[in-house]
Amino acid sequence: MSKNILPLALGAAMGIVASAAAAQAGTLDDVKAKGFIQCGVSQGLPGFSNPDAQGNWTGLDVDLCRAVSAAVFGTPDNVKYSPLSAKERFTALQSGEIDILSRNTTWTLSRDTSLGLNFAGVNYYDGQGFMVRKDLGVASALELSGASVCTQTGTTTELNIADYFRSNNMPYEVVAFEKLEEVVKAYDAGRCDVFSNDASGLYATRLTLTNPGDHIVLPEIISKEPLGPVVRHGDDQWFDVVKWTHNAMLNAEELGVTSANVEEMKSSDNPEVKRLLGVEGAFGEMLGLPNDWVVAIVKNVGNYGESFDRNVGPNTPLAISRGLNALWKDGGIQYAAPIR
Amino acid sequence: MTTRDKGVAQPEARSSLINDPQVRAVFFQVLLVAVVAFVGYVIVSNTIANLQRQNIASGYGFLSNIAGFGISLTLIDYAETSSYGTAILVGLLNTILVAVVGIVCASTLGFLIGVARLSKNWVISRLAYCYVEAIRNVPLLLQIVFWYFLLLNAVPNARNSLEFGGSLFLNNRGFFLPKPVFGDGAELAFWGLILSVVASIAVKVWAKKRQMSTGQQFPVGLTALGLIVLVPLLCLAVAGFPVTFDYPALKGFNFTGGQRVIPELIALVTALSIYTSAFIAEIVRAGIQAVSHGQTEAAHALGLRHGPTLRLVIIPQAMRVIIPPLTSQYLNLTKNSSLAVAIAFPDLVSLGGTVLNQTGQAIEVISIWMLVYLSLSLITSAFMNWYNQKMALVER
Numbered sequence: 052m053s054k055n056i057l058p059l060a061l062g063a064a065m066g067i068v069a070s071a072a073a074a075q076a077g078t079l080d081d082v083k084a085k086g087f088i089q090c091g092v093s094q095g096l097p098g099f100s101n102p103d104a105q106g107n108w109t110g111l112d113v114d115l116c117r118a119v120s121a122a123v124f125g126t127p128d129n130v131k132y133s134p135l136s137a138k139e140r141f142t143a144l145q146s147g148e149i150d151i152l153s154r155n156t157t158w159t160l161s162r163d164t165s166l167g168l169n170f171a172g173v174n175y176y177d178g179q180g181f182m183v184r185k186d187l188g189v190a191s192a193l194e195l196s197g198a199s200v201c202t203q204t205g206t207t208t209e210l211n212i213a214d215y216f217r218s219n220n221m222p223y224e225v226v227a228f229e230k231l232e233e234v235v236k237a238y239d240a241g242r243c244d245v246f247s248n249d250a251s252g253l254y255a256t257r258l259t260l261t262n263p264g265d266h267i268v269l270p271e272i273i274s275k276e277p278l279g280p281v282v283r284h285g286d287d288q289w290f291d292v293v294k295w296t297h298n299a300m301l302n303a304e305e306l307g308v309t310s311a312n313v314e315e316m317k318s319s320d321n322p323e324v325k326r327l328l329g330v331e332g333a334f335g336e337m338l339g340l341p342n343d344w345v346v347a348i349v350k351n352v353g354n355y356g357e358s359f360d361r362n363v364g365p366n367t368p369l370a371i372s373r374g375l376n377a378l379w380k381d382g383g384i385q386y387a388a389p390i391r
Numbered sequence: 392m393t394t395r396d397k398g399v400a401q402p403e404a405r406s407s408l409i410n411d412p413q414v415r416a417v418f419f420q421v422l423l424v425a426v427v428a429f430v431g432y433v434i435v436s437n438t439i440a441n442l443q444r445q446n447i448a449s450g451y452g453f454l455s456n457i458a459g460f461g462i463s464l465t466l467i468d469y470a471e472t473s474s475y476g477t478a479i480l481v482g483l484l485n486t487i488l489v490a491v492v493g494i495v496c497a498s499t500l501g502f503l504i505g506v507a508r509l510s511k512n513w514v515i516s517r518l519a520y521c522y523v524e525a526i527r528n529v530p531l532l533l534q535i536v537f538w539y540f541l542l543l544n545a546v547p548n549a550r551n552s553l554e555f556g557g558s559l560f561l562n563n564r565g566f567f568l569p570k571p572v573f574g575d576g577a578e579l580a581f582w583g584l585i586l587s588v589v590a591s592i593a594v595k596v597w598a599k600k601r602q603m604s605t606g607q608q609f610p611v612g613l614t615a616l617g618l619i620v621l622v623p624l625l626c627l628a629v630a631g632f633p634v635t636f637d638y639p640a641l642k643g644f645n646f647t648g649g650q651r652v653i654p655e656l657i658a659l660v661t662a663l664s665i666y667t668s669a670f671i672a673e674i675v676r677a678g679i680q681a682v683s684h685g686q687t688e689a690a691h692a693l694g695l696r697h698g699p700t701l702r703l704v705i706i707p708q709a710m711r712v713i714i715p716p717l718t719s720q721y722l723n724l725t726k727n728s729s730l731a732v733a734i735a736f737p738d739l740v741s742l743g744g745t746v747l748n749q750t751g752q753a754i755e756v757i758s759i760w761m762l763v764y765l766s767l768s769l770i771t772s773a774f775m776n777w778y779n780q781k782m783a784l785v786e787r
Contacts, residue, residue, distance in 0.1 A: 138748045145445060145751075166751035167447040187644070197643040199564060204741065205748025209460045213471040216461075224645075225461040226655070227745065228735045237735065240543035241563050242654065244644045284446045 078150050078282070078289035079123070079339050087129040090116035091149035094134040094230060097255040098363040098371070099155050099175075108132045112153040114358040115174055115280050117351065119151060119296045122335075122344040127351040136230055138205040141166050144283060151293055152281040155249065157207045162281075171293040173279040174355075176375040176384060178272035179211050180250040182257060185267050187244060192271040196221035201234050201243035203227065211274040212247055235259060249276045254369050292338055299345045301387035302327055303354035305378055310353040313346055326390050334390055345390075355385065438754065453750045454479070460745060462737045464653050475746045482742030483763055489659055489738065490725040490767070496664035497724060498717075501671025508676045519672065526669035532730050534666055539658035539734040546654075549645050558638055560646060566657060567639035570650040576630030583626035584619065591615035655736035659728065667724045671717065678713035679705060710782045718775035722768050729764075739763060 082088050092100035092112060100110040108130075117127035133149050144152045145167055155177075156162075158170040181200075183189050192215070200216075202208050204227040216223040226243055228234045235256050238246040248256065250272060257263045280297065282290050303309075306324050308316045317328050325331040329342035336342055352358060356378075363371045377383025408414050442449050454476035461471055466484040469477055507519040526534075543563045547553060552562035560567040591614070598609035627634065639649030682705050690700040729740040740760065747756040 138744050141748070141751055142753050145447060145753075161749075162751075164446075165448040167445040195644075197645055197647065199645065204745045209745070210749070213459055213461045217471055223461065224463050226463055226735045227460075227737075227741075229732050229741075229744070233733070233735070236540070237543065240540060241548050242543050285444065 078286050079292055082123060082150055082289075086124075087131050088116060088120050088123070088151060089133060089149045090130050091133045091135045091140055091143055091152040091154055092116075093154045094136060094232065096155060096231065096252060097258060098251065098367065098369045099255070100132075100134075100153070109362065111175060111358055111362045112155060112278075112280075114352050114362065115153045115293075115297060115300075116151055118300060118348045119293055121347040121351045122292065122296050122299075122338075122340050125341065125347045136205075137203050138229065141168065141281075144168065144281060147283070150282070150289070155252065155278045156281055157249075158277045158279055159207060167284045168281050169284050169290050171280045171282055171290055172297040173277040173385075174297055175251065175278040177249040177251050177276040177278050179208055179247060179274040179276055180253050180272055181269045182238075182246045182248075182253045182266050183244060183269060185265055189269070192269045192273065193219060193221075195223070195245055197223065198244040199224045199226055199242065200245045200247050201226050201228070201238045202247050203231055203234050204229055207274070207276065208247055208249070215273045231256070249278070251363065251369070251371060254371060258368055288339060292340065295338055295390075296344075296348060297355075298387040299327065299348055299390065300352070300355040300358065301378070301385055302390055303345060303349045304356040305380065305387070308345075308349055308354060309357060310349055310351070313349045317346070323389070323391075332391075442754075447751065449752070449755065451755055453746075453752050453755070456750070458746070458749075460749070462742065463735075464656065464737055475750065478742050478746055479739070479759060482737060482739035485737055485742075486725075486728055486731075486739040486763075487767070489656070489663065489728045489731065489736070492660050493663040493667065493724050493728065494721050496660065497667035497671055497720070500664060500668035502675055504668060504672035505675025505679070508672060509679060523669045523672050526665055527673075531662065531666050531727055532733060535659060535662040535730055535734055538662045539655065542654045542658050549641065552641070552646070558636075560639055562646075563654060564645050564651075565654050566652040567646045567649050568652075569636040569638045570648070572635045572637050574633035574635065576633045577627070579630050580623040580626040583623040587618040587622035590622075591618050594618075653736075655731070655734050658734055659731050659736050663724055663727060666727075667720055670720050670723075674713055674716045674720065675709070678709035678711075681712045682708045707782070711779075711784060714775060714779040714782060718772055718779070721771050721775065725767055725771060726764060 090113070092108060092110075095101050096110070098110055100108060100112040103109050113130075113132070116130045116132075120129045121127040123129075133143060135143050135149075135152075135154060140152055140154055140156065141162070143149050152168075153174075155175070156170075157177075158173065162168055163170055181192050181195065183195075189195065195216075196219075200212055200223055202212060202225060209225065209227055212223070212225060226237065228237060231248075231252075234246065234248075237243065239260050246253070246256070246266075250268065253268050257266055257268070260266060280293050282293050302323075303313075306316075306321065306327060308324060308327065313328070316324055317330055319325065319328075322331065326334060327345050329335050329345065333342060335344040338344070341347070353361070356373075359373065359376060360366065363369045365372060373381070373383055375384050377385065379386040439449070455474050457472055458475050458478045459471050460478070462469055462478065462481055464485055465481045466488065467477075467481060469481050504519050504522055507515050508523065510516045510519070546561055546563045549562045549564050552560040552567075554560055558569045591611075594609075594614050595611050598611045602608055637648050639646040639651070642648075686704055686708065687700055690704040695703065728738060731738040732741040732744065735741070743756050743760055747753055750756075
């Protein structure tokens with residue numbers, strides 16, 4: 052394992068040294084010149100970023116990278132993926148190894164500032180929860196006093212557990228692994244009573260356990276986990292591209308533009324739709340993109356709702372309802388700034 | 392060469408500095424130093440410039456910030472409100488714990504296997520041979536993961552713990568044993584222990600002196616053992632046995648009370664000890680075989696039995712061959728302990744990694760790692776060099 056981190060971290064240190072000239076050019080130009088987007092994803096989290104049976108990456112986070120590719124190149128397939136551990140992810144982005152980090156990453160103040168990063172929005176509102184074995188007979192997280200908790204190192208999860216147990220005066224033991232896969236194996240083997248992660252991650256990993264039916268997710272959500280794509284600080288143009296790609300997907304859903312009807316919607320009378328699809332105005336050009344950027348995104352990847360339903364929605368094994376992630380007009384908090 | 396050239400080649404040498412070997416040597420050395428210094432300067436200045444440009448905070452100030460995460464094994468006081476610096480110190484101590492326990496176990500096991508390998512008993516020597524070949528040819532990381540998941544899967548859970556004598560418990564949360572709690576007067580036993588150690592050393596010095604002058608031997612080992620066991624016990628008896636034991640008991644999810652050894656530590660020390668012992672066994676075998684057979688025959692001719700021959704004649708000579716490669720095995724074990732990160736043992740690399748990720752101070756944390764491992768290795772090798780000098784052939 053240490054073999055994984057050290058070269059990467061060292062490489063990152065080198066990368067910080069070497070990227071002096073490269074990063075000056077602006078990521079959008081770099082990406083256009085090299086012809087693909089290097090996208091940092093997880094090492095396998097079903098529904099968010101996970102390779103399917105054919106080895107293609109799929110998931111909500113992957114769709115965001117594909118959407119950016121569609122916006123820049125007109126095709127969603129000009130993306131190369133770098134699977135990263137929680138620990139490696141920021142260094143990889145800082146050093147220029149990847150162009151976007153789209154890896155269920157929580158937006159926090161310290162990451163936004165001292166790490167030299169920018170969060171380009173929230174593509175999934177999550178919260179941290181606990182999973183336990185049913186036979187423990189635990190119904191609430193407040194009954195977990197004295198429990199061993201398995202989690203991943205270097206995540207906000209680790210800090211939230213400490214806060215939660217401390218503020219409720221409960222002793223606990225944290226067993227922190229480097230990789231999610233190892234956390235799951237250890238929890239499955241009975242090293243811990245509790246597995247803690249973002250709630251979406253709990254549902255996703257429960258599917259991979261030996262007997263998914265033997266485990267329950269406790270009702271408490273102990274933290275706010277706004278997950279979103281991250282880019283390097285100091286490159287506003289690229290930041291805008293990623294931010295507006297996400298906004299465009301939300302706006303498309305709000306205006307009823309789907310992958311099926313995007314061509315017909317071009318002739319819509321609604322001025323908002325016209326602006327969105329580049330029929331009116333030159334909004335794509337303002338971003339340094341082709342004017343039909345949203346058409347490419349929606350046609351190839353779909354709007355936010357389509358992406359959600361395809362990857363994590365009620366008809367997928369994860370069966371997550373929209374909840375907080377519904378559009379603002381449907382009672383959720385997904386709200387995009389207008390394109391005008 | 393210079394003396395010969397003096398008369399004949401002097402005018403030529405003056406005409407061309409390029410051909411002057413001394414000038415050349417100095418020139419290339421200066422050039423090398425300049426290149427190294429320049430590369431160093433470029434790396435440092437570029438790094439600083441890039442860190443500033445990317446708005447990444449740098450410096451070691453973060454070490455005093457609050458860590459906020461929990462650690463499963465701490466040898467010093469640590470809470471979530473402690474600083475990152477304390478967390479790294481906890482990691483360092485855990486690494487040292489693994490290294491020290493690992494070195495002791497690996498050496499003991501390695502010496503036994505190494506001697507067994509030379510046994511005249513065919514079964515024993517073949518078994519030792521198989522052990523060495525099997526262990527040293529399987530990657531260490533696999534062995535660590537193997538022992539860890541063996542421990543987690545083969546050992547029952549907390550509610551069905553294996554029980555030994557009602558006070559020792561083994562389950563997949565660790566090994567639980569009673570912890571002695573010392574009451575008033577127990578410090579008497581501590582002083583007694585120190586006294587008995589000092590007395591044992593004095594006896595040893597005296598016995599050696601007496602043997603040198605009269606040839607008479609004295610059972611130093613037995614006397615020391617007796618002193619070290621009996622004196623503290625006597626002190627405790629005088630104080631009225633102020634020692635109680637805190638027994639582990641199943642409470643809630645897990646055992647509480649007593650002393651707990653976490654499974655990560657057990658798996659890591661087991662894997663490191665077994666792996667390194669295979670290498671040490673080969674070193675020991677090589678060392679013993681390096682002592683010529685004539686030494687054994689000479690010792691036997693003097694009337695020494697097999698045991699004393701090995702202890703007094705063969706091993707001291709073999710040690711000279713054994714110590715240098717043994718040192719490098721000890722260094723390997725210490726550095727290999729960083730593989731702990733695979734099984735969630737909170738060692739220096741694992742905790743440093745957490746700190747790195749929480750703070751983003753990659754360069755600083757990596758520099759701490761490198762400095763610490765370098766220091767640990769230098770200390771180990773300084774000690775072993777001292778020991779080697781002590782054991783080296785004293786020439787008169």
